[in-house]
Amino acid sequence: MGTWGPNSFENDTAADFVEELEGSSDLQGLLDSIEYEQDFEAPLAEQIIAAADCVAIMLDRPGPETQRATAKKIAKFGKPAPELVDAAKNGVSRVLMGGELLDLWAEAGASDFNAAITGLMERLNPEITYEPHELVDPAQLTLPCMFCDKPVNPENLLELAVHINSKAVSSTTQIRPCHLVCLNKALHPKHLIQYWEYTDEDIESLLARMDS
Ligand SMILES: [Zn+2]
Numbered sequence: 001m002g003t004w005g006p007n008s009f010e011n012d013t014a015a016d017f018v019e020e021l022e023g024s025s026d027l028q029g030l031l032d033s034i035e036y037e038q039d040f041e042a043p044l045a046e047q048i049i050a051a052a053d054c055v056a057i058m059l060d061r062p063g064p065e066t067q068r069a070t071a072k073k074i075a076k077f078g079k080p081a082p083e084l085v086d087a088a089k090n091g092v093s094r095v096l097m098g099g100e101l102l103d104l105w106a107e108a109g110a111s112d113f114n115a116a117i118t119g120l121m122e123r124l125n126p127e128i129t130y131e132p133h134e135l136v137d138p139a140q141l142t143l144p145c146m147f148c149d150k151p152v153n154p155e156n157l158l159e160l161a162v163h164i165n166s167k168a169v170s171s172t173t174q175i176r177p178c179h180l181v182c183l184n185k186a187l188h189p190k191h192l193i194q195y196w197e198y199t200d201e202d203i204e205s206l207l208a209r210m211d212s
Pocket residue numbers: 145146147148149150178179182
């Protein structure tokens with residue numbers, strides 16, 4: 001995966017960083033630890049941008065492509081202290097002084113990254129009017145049914161395993177999602193696939209009846 005977009009949380013480093021965050025002191029700790037003279041590698045720069053964006057979320061100014069779960073988690077840290085807002089601004093400023101991340105974006109074409117950073121700066125400046133961004137939810141993984149090609153709800157995903165045993169080719173098993181109804185429509189009624197769900201109570205009562 002690595003980097004999948006120009007926004008603050010659209011890379012693995014930022015995603016891991018947010019995952020491990022426990023409170024605003026983690027943000028302050030990272031941002032205060034920056035040394036202006038140090039060699040600035042891309043992951044550190046990505047962490048600093050993510051930390052600064054967390055501060056923007058604490059200001060109730062989340063950016064584009066921010067996942068609802070991230071915004072919810074960070075908002076619980078409360079309103080940021082003025083020192084934290086300052087540290088976030090300084091952190092972004094330090095990232096923009098140069099380093100590996102900027103070189104990588106310059107090579108790849110930096111306009112989207114530059115736009116994302118500009119947006120972050122604006123969101124860290126409460127005097128600039130904030131245009132709300134819609135929070136996003138991770139795309140639901142939907143797979144097409146092998147019979148009708150319409151999506152199968154992941155909640156009740158049924159997978160059909162087709163085992164091909166042939167002398168000509170080595171045997172393979174192919175697993176395909178499908179709707180139970182689509183599968184059964186294709187079968188002789190004598191062979192339709194039965195699927196029954198039992199609750200724990202059902203099983204208990206069944207066992208009790210078997211015992212008696
Ligand atoms: Zn189907």
